[in-house]
Structure formats: C-alpha cells, structure tokens
Amino acid sequence: MKILRFLTAVFLAGLTAALTALPVSAEGFTFNWDIGDEIYDGGLITEKTDSGGPHCKSLFMLNIDTDTVVYTLNPDDSLPMASMTKIMTYIVAYENIPDIENTVITVPQAVADDLEGSESSLAGVAVGEQLTGLQLLNLLMVPSGNDAALTFMKYVDEQYASGQLVPPDAPSPEDPGAGEGPGDEPGVTGDYVIPEGGMTDYTGKSYFVQLMNEKAEELGCRNTHFTNPHGLHNDNHYASARDMGRITQYAMQLPYFMDIVKQRQYDKEPTNMDADGDTLANTNRMLQPYGDNTYGNLYWYTYANGIKTGSHDQSGYCLAASASTYGYTYIVIAMGNMEGYEKGVHEEMLDCRTLFRWAFTSLGKKTIVSQGDILSSVNLEYAYQKDELLLAASENVSVMLPDSVEQSSIITTVEKPESVQAPIRKGEVVGTATLSYANEVIATVPLVATESVSRSDLIAGWEQGRALLSSPWSIAIMAALGALVIVYLILVVFYRRKQKQLRRVKKFRDL
The missing domain is CATH 2.60.410.10 (D-Ala-D-Ala carboxypeptidase, C-terminal domain)
Known part of the structure; x- marks a missing residue:
C-alpha cells in the first residue's frame, strides 16, 4: 500500500x-483562401486586388493578446529567412550592449570588406562613421542595413575579445584553472579574420552569432540556426515560421522595437561622416500609404505597424508582419514566396493582409472556461x-x-x-x-x-487492511497457509490412526 x-x-x-x-495554445483554424485575380501589365500590377493564395510556402499567424495560434501552413519547415534575421540581431544587440541608446559605435573597415561586391541591402553607413547604438538599431530595421547588422556584430565581438563584455556565466579570473580571458577564446579573437565560408558564415569566429543561437535555444526554437547577423544566404542559416514567430513576439517586448519598425521612414541625423544626414524609407510596403510608379499603394494596410522584410534568391520574399486594431494585435510570419519574387510582386504582403482582414473581421476573444x-x-x-x-x-x-x-x-x-x-x-x-x-x-x-x-x-487503516488482505500476495500467502493447515490436519489424522492401531496391537499382546 x-x-x-x-x-x-x-x-x-x-x-x-x-x-x-x-499556456493557452492552439494550431489554428480553417481559412478558405479566395481564388482572386492577379492582373499584370508588363510585370506591373495595374489593379489593386487581393489575389488568391496562399502564395508562401510557410505561414504562421499568432494573436499576441491571447497567445493563440489562429492559422498555420507548414509552420515547422526550416527555410531561409533572409533579412528577417535582423529581428534576432536587434535582440542580441540590445541585450548585450549596455546603454545602447547613448553608446557611440564606429563603423570598422571590416564591415566594408565583408560586404564588398555583395550588392545587398545597405543603410549607407561609411567606414569611420560614428553612430549611437539607437541610430544603428533604426538603420538595421527600417532600411534593412546589412552594414548596420555587421557593425553590431563587430562591435560586440570586439568588446568580448577585449574583456569588456563578460558573459554572466563566465568563470571568475581568480578561480584556479579559469583559463584565458575572453580575448583568448578559440575562434573569437580581437584580430579580424575572414571566416571560413566567407561573409555569410561566422560560426566559430563570432561571439555575436554564438549569442544569436543561444538566444534562439532559450526561446524554444527547434528549427532555427544562425550563421550571420544580416541574413545573406548560407545553407546552415535557416528558421521556421513558428520559430520566427517566437523570436518576433519576444522582440516586440523590448524597448524601442515597435517604435522603430512601424516607421515609414527614418530620418538619420548628421554624423561625423555625413553632414547632411539622410532619409531612408522602410522596406515594408505594407506601411506605405502613398503610391509609386511600380506598385501604387497595392500593399498598404491601414492597421499594419511592422515588422521586417527579407528577400534573396534562395528565400524568395519573406515578411514578419504585425497589425493592431479593435484592441487586438496579430503577427504573421510569411516565408518562401518564390514565384512572387521571380515576378517582382510582393505576394507575401498580400497573404499577410488577407489573413489580417480575415482575423479582424471573423475572430473574437472568447472566455471558454x-x-x-x-x-x-x-x-x-x-x-x-x-x-x-x-x-x-x-x-x-x-x-x-x-x-x-x-x-x-x-x-x-x-x-x-x-x-x-x-x-x-x-x-x-x-x-x-x-x-x-x-x-x-x-x-x-x-x-x-x-x-x-x-x-x-480509521478509514485509512480499514481500507489499507482490506486492500492488504485482497492483494494477490496476501491471497497467495493465505492460500499457502490454508494448504499447510490442511496438510497438518491430514498428518494429524494419519498419526492418530497409527497410534490407535499401535494401542490395539499392544493390547492384543498383553492378552
């Protein structure tokens, strides 16, 4: 018992x-995509319409207010995430640079060396330019500057190598056998070396990239791995839409993040290398209400308030989108819009807008228990x-x-x-x-x-006793005891008969 x-x-x-x-959790509800019509003229969209979908390989939609997943499509497939990577870059930079708002960071020559000839998305920072961490966060997220991402990585790596950035779990230098300081870590040194794999793989050479993967693991990401801070393609650089949802949801709670990603443009203030400053547009066209010669305002969604685009030949168009209205906030992670990328049409934005409209008009918060x-x-x-x-x-x-x-x-x-x-x-x-x-x-x-x-x-004793007596072992023991008693009685009967016979024989002899 x-x-x-x-x-x-x-x-x-x-x-x-x-x-x-x-936690309250869910895997989504059925949504019937409209067939729609896609109208093009020489590769340009000539009519504002939501075309049929989905156009993306993977979709993940989450209601932030209740942490409810309301729609998914292949949410756990690992796919290239391109510049959506910079959401994690923001997290690691913000959490590892003390007083990031006022810290002045100088753009090193290594940033220009790494990105030379890449023809990738840049914020236009110059070697030797001095910017605050907050300025770099804006340049990272609004115009999607790969140069801003690399500047953060180089800065954190340099701070780590020089011992000015010490991990919370690092051994104390006074401890016997503590070993070399941060600058002597294998593969992470103060001297810049082009990593094996080129400018897209800093694995083993960058403490910053190590932190990116550690943070992903901490957030419960199971299908994600980072090799760089900007998102240029590498076969070992990937994420799932669900994991990107976790990363995005976490980033949305950090200071400045939502204020930065909802900007239609960022007005960069003058610096030591840029006397006039600059104005840089957000790459997220869902935020842009004004027309242009190519897209008009096809992708604009009035309730959109972020977050981050991504694109290259291997990923197609990707988007982490957010929208808020009626007291609710949703995020949609859209990945793998390959056909739209080949046509130059942001169908991932159409998918996001279609899902937002459906959710805001058809879903509501219900107390079920x-x-x-x-x-x-x-x-x-x-x-x-x-x-x-x-x-x-x-x-x-x-x-x-x-x-x-x-x-x-x-x-x-x-x-x-x-x-x-x-x-x-x-x-x-x-x-x-x-x-x-x-x-x-x-x-x-x-x-x-x-x-x-x-x-x-009293009841416990009674129940335990009854349970004990009714247990298989008790029954077996009682059966064995019963058998022994029967054997004993049989032996007693035989013994008495034998004694009786002996007494008769003795009496006969005495006569």
Whole structure:
C-alpha cells in the first residue's frame, strides 16, 4: 500500500510541476483562401486586388493578446529567412550592449570588406562613421542595413575579445584553472579574420552569432540556426515560421522595437561622416500609404505597424508582419514566396493582409472556461463520508475563436488519476483539461481540488487492511497457509490412526 501511495504522490507532483503555468495554445483554424485575380501589365500590377493564395510556402499567424495560434501552413519547415534575421540581431544587440541608446559605435573597415561586391541591402553607413547604438538599431530595421547588422556584430565581438563584455556565466579570473580571458577564446579573437565560408558564415569566429543561437535555444526554437547577423544566404542559416514567430513576439517586448519598425521612414541625423544626414524609407510596403510608379499603394494596410522584410534568391520574399486594431494585435510570419519574387510582386504582403482582414473581421476573444468551473471529478480515498472530489478550472481561459463558434462545439478531454488519497488541499493540482475545437487543441488548463479534505485514520487503516488482505500476495500467502493447515490436519489424522492401531496391537499382546 505504501508503494501505491508513493506512486500516486509522484504522479501528482509531476502533474503539478507540469501544469503550474500551462499556456493557452492552439494550431489554428480553417481559412478558405479566395481564388482572386492577379492582373499584370508588363510585370506591373495595374489593379489593386487581393489575389488568391496562399502564395508562401510557410505561414504562421499568432494573436499576441491571447497567445493563440489562429492559422498555420507548414509552420515547422526550416527555410531561409533572409533579412528577417535582423529581428534576432536587434535582440542580441540590445541585450548585450549596455546603454545602447547613448553608446557611440564606429563603423570598422571590416564591415566594408565583408560586404564588398555583395550588392545587398545597405543603410549607407561609411567606414569611420560614428553612430549611437539607437541610430544603428533604426538603420538595421527600417532600411534593412546589412552594414548596420555587421557593425553590431563587430562591435560586440570586439568588446568580448577585449574583456569588456563578460558573459554572466563566465568563470571568475581568480578561480584556479579559469583559463584565458575572453580575448583568448578559440575562434573569437580581437584580430579580424575572414571566416571560413566567407561573409555569410561566422560560426566559430563570432561571439555575436554564438549569442544569436543561444538566444534562439532559450526561446524554444527547434528549427532555427544562425550563421550571420544580416541574413545573406548560407545553407546552415535557416528558421521556421513558428520559430520566427517566437523570436518576433519576444522582440516586440523590448524597448524601442515597435517604435522603430512601424516607421515609414527614418530620418538619420548628421554624423561625423555625413553632414547632411539622410532619409531612408522602410522596406515594408505594407506601411506605405502613398503610391509609386511600380506598385501604387497595392500593399498598404491601414492597421499594419511592422515588422521586417527579407528577400534573396534562395528565400524568395519573406515578411514578419504585425497589425493592431479593435484592441487586438496579430503577427504573421510569411516565408518562401518564390514565384512572387521571380515576378517582382510582393505576394507575401498580400497573404499577410488577407489573413489580417480575415482575423479582424471573423475572430473574437472568447472566455471558454472561467476559474472555478467544475469540469470533472475524481474518486477519493481515506476520507470520512466522502468518496468523490470535484475538480475545477484553476484559471480563466480566453482564446481567439471564430465568431460563429458555440460553447457546445468545444470538446473537453480530462486527464486525471483513477483516484486520489486524502488529505487534499483546496487548489491542489489534480489533473488537466484539454479543450478542442474542430479537432484542434485550443487550450489547456490545470484542474484543481475544489475543497480541502482531511484524512480519516480509521478509514485509512480499514481500507489499507482490506486492500492488504485482497492483494494477490496476501491471497497467495493465505492460500499457502490454508494448504499447510490442511496438510497438518491430514498428518494429524494419519498419526492418530497409527497410534490407535499401535494401542490395539499392544493390547492384543498383553492378552
């Protein structure tokens, strides 16, 4: 019985640890894409229309307010993410450069050397130009400057190599065997060396890139790997749409991030190398309400407020987009628009806008479970005049659902032990309820005891005794004892008969 109690305690402890902070999660709802018409004239779009879709290989859409995934398409496929990489670059730069707003960073010659001949997206910074970290963050995200990304990487690597940037988990120099300082780390030195793999792979040579991969792992990214801070193509540089969603959601909580990415243009102030300053447009055309000779304002979406574009021959067009209205905020990660890239048409932006319109007009926040709602019960042992314990939801659960969904359409599946033993505390986690709609899990909530129940030692003793007597081992032992008793009785009978016969023989002899 002690073993049974131990196993039950272990089960409940593990369940408590796993369910203490269960997130609301979902995998999305069905969305029927319209066929639409794509109207071109000499490669240019001549009519503002949302064409049929999806055009992208992979899509991931998340409601930020409830952390609900509302639409997915191949969300875990690893694909090149191009300049969406710079979202992680922003994170690592912001979190590893103290006082980044006021820190002055000088653009090194190595940045120009690495990007020479790449014909990639640049912010136009010059070698020797002095910029604050905040200016570089703007140049990184608005015009998508690869030169800004590399400047951050070189700066952090230099700080690390010189010992001015020490990782929190670095051994103390006073510790015996602490080894060389940061500047002596294998593969990360103060002297610039073109890494093996060229300007797209800094693996083993850049502490900054190491931090990018460590942050991805910390955020739970399983299908992502970085080799550089700008997103130029490398076979080992990739991400999934779901992982990019995690990275983007995290970045949105950092200071300045959303203020920067929602800008239609960035007005760069004069510097030591640029007396006039400059105005640089955002590469995200969903933010641009004005027309131009090629696109008009086809891609503009009035509620769009970010975040980051990406494109090259191997990735096609990519986009991390965000939009807010009616009190809700959504992000969409769109990856792998190859056909649009070949045509020079940003169909990934059309996909994002179509999904935003659908979500804002067809989905709403619904409270599907309230704290205290009774969702199940469990058998109760060792309690006086009570053999059942009610289980209730531990918290309110709200998710985004289609407006047409009725409460009766939500299926609740409960996972719980066969029984629990008193004593039980009110609020103690006993099981979990999984709520599903249209065969998709939309939420998970811990189930807790609705009351405290004390243990009856008398009942516990009785039940344990009965259980002991009814256990297979007890039955086997009692059967063995019974068999021994029967054998003993048989032997006694034979012995008495033998004694009786001996007495008769003796009496006969005496005569």
